[in-house]
Amino acid sequence: MLQNVTILGATGTIGLNTLDVISRHPERYRVFALTAHSRVSELAELCRRYQPRYAVMLDTDAAERLRQALRDTDTQVLEGIEALEQVASHVDVNVVMAAIVGAAGLKPAIAAAHAGKRILLANKETLVMAGSLFMQAVEKGGATLLPIDSEHNAIFQVMPARRLSALQDGGVKRILLTASGGPFRKASVDELKAVTPAQALNHPNWVMGPKITIDSATLMNKGLEVIEAHWLFNAPAEKIEVVVHPQSVIHSMVEYVDGSVLAQMGNPDMRTPIAYGLGYPERLDAGVSALDLFQVGRLDFEAPDTARFPCLRLAFDALAQGGTAPAILNAANEVAVDAFLKGGIGFQDIPQLIESVMNSMHIEPVNSIAQLIGVDALARSQAMQWRPSC
Ligand SMILES: NC(=O)c1ccc[n+]([C@@H]2O[C@H](COP(=O)([O-])OP(=O)(O)OC[C@H]3O[C@@H](n4cnc5c(N)ncnc54)[C@H](OP(=O)(O)O)[C@@H]3O)[C@@H](O)[C@H]2O)c1
CATH class of the missing domain: 1.10.1740.10 (RNA polymerase sigma factor, region 2, helix turn helix motif)
Incomplete structure (x- = not known):
């Protein structure tokens, strides 16, 4: 059956990667709604290409400009936070990619949960802010929650029953959450004092939006991910260990009571977890290049330094x-x-x-x-x- 997809935060890095994966499978997915905050020309271009039923801008002025830009198309332009909730919970929507950055993503993600959608959750801030309420809404609404953050997607992939809350009964001992260490992994305290935004925006392995890139440089991103893992997998803090792994080839690991450690590996490309979330339980071609282990050569691991970070x-x-x-x-x-x-x-x-x-x-x-x-x-x-x- 053709699946209708709403992409919240379509103009962002995750939004564009989602559209890339969807474009590879036109027989399976149709774009239902695309949303953005204020980047009108970027969203107008995406609407011309993907012809969604709805486009939403948070900002009223921006919505008016988008209406003008799309007046010769069938796309209806809506505005404001209620419209974001509306396209996340619309009866004709099957899949919601929650890829707004920051706390602004909370209300539409909750709306999708109450409406029982398949939620591809990139917006980790939803779980950080409101983990208990969001998980309750997912359960009550009968939604299907698939983590898109590459680490949590990796953990989900190597859990025994491939479901959330596996720590309760799946023989899981620990979650090993990997971190690249960011661009300043080796910087001294004095060097960190002089860091500029341009340097901090230069992530060694991942291409991401500005907020998460800075979070990666401070290691706050890993901290937010610890809280995210706590809610997704029902894991107490002492069962979540952060492991710095500079190559970003292992996206996270799960250790079991029998001593086994299962890892999910791949090139650092968000299209892998996005395709996994879209296709689950099937696998889809994501357009991601094959992992060349000879090129990778070695895998390193270090403990994080919370004194510097x-x-x-x-x-x-x-x-x-x-x-x-x-x-x-x-x-x-x-x-x-x-x-x-x-x-x-x-x-x-x-x-x-x-x-x-x-x-x-x-x-x-x-x-x-x-x-x-x-x-x-x-x-x-x-x-x-x-x-x-x-
Ligand atoms: N990028 C990654 O590789 C990655 C990996 C794992 C998790 N995530 C998570 O995924 C989320 C998105 O990250 P990203 O890197 O794709 O961010 P991004 O490139 O900055 O894109 C953010 C998107 O959200 C929209 N937006 C921003 N503020 C908004 C607001 N107040 N209300 C409604 N929409 C708003 C933006 O619209 P405009 O373009 O109009 O500003 C844009 O479409 C974040 O929570 C991040 O932590 C990202």
Whole structure:
């Protein structure tokens, strides 16, 4: 049966890779809706090529410009957060790729979960902010959740019953979450102080959007992924170990009680996990080049250094505190990354800002999405007031 696909965040790196995989299988997938924040010409071009029924811009002005650009087409242009929720939960949609960056992706992902869709979850911030509520919505709504983050996709692939929550009964001892170490793996503390946005945006192995690229350089990305793994696989923090593996060939591993360690390997290309999520349980051609082990030559492993990269420790702390702590961590991090990219703070100020916001806010048990959105807003306003000490 032809599957209708909504791509939330279509103009981003994950969105474009998803369209690339879909284009290879026109007999299986049709693009139903494409969404973006404000990049009108990019979305207009994608709409002309893929002819979705709906296109959504978050921004009203941008939506009006897109309407003008697509007035000779059949694509209907919608606007705002409600429209994002609408195309994520529409009765005719089978698959939702959740690839908006940051906390903005939460509400449409929750809408897709309530509506029982197959959700390809790239937006890790949804699980960091609202892991318990999102997992409940997936279960209640009868949705199928497939992790797209390459590490979690790898873990999912090597779990025995190939399902979430395998830690409970699958003989799993530990999850070994691999990390490239980012561009500053070998940098000294003094060198880290002088890092520029251009240097931090230059990831050694992966081509990604700016926010996740900076998160990879600070190791916050790995911290967010630890929290993501906790919710996806029902894994306590002590069963998740971060392993720095600079080649990014092993995308993660699972260790079993009998001593076996299963790894999923491949070139660092997001089309592999995307194709896995789209086709599951079948395998689809993703257009990814074959892994050349002779070219790779060797696989190295190191322990992460949380003294030089405190963001990883902060994420473990937030997971241990529980409740609203991960939502506070996430909001403060988004503000810090934005400020760093705009030249407002230094690279080493990022963890300091986050820690200061985390220490200044009261942690509460999570009870609703509305509460989390309020906590997110408060943490952002605290983060925006933070200034580096001289
Ligand atoms: N890239 C990767 O390899 C990778 C790997 C694993 C997980 N992820 C996760 O996947 C998500 C997307 O990452 P990415 O690298 O594809 O990001 P990206 O390239 O920056 O793309 C982000 C997308 O989200 C849209 N967007 C941004 N802010 C929005 C808002 N407030 N409301 C609605 N839409 C908004 C953007 O629209 P405009 O273009 O109009 O700004 C764009 O379409 C992130 O959560 C990231 O952590 C990415």
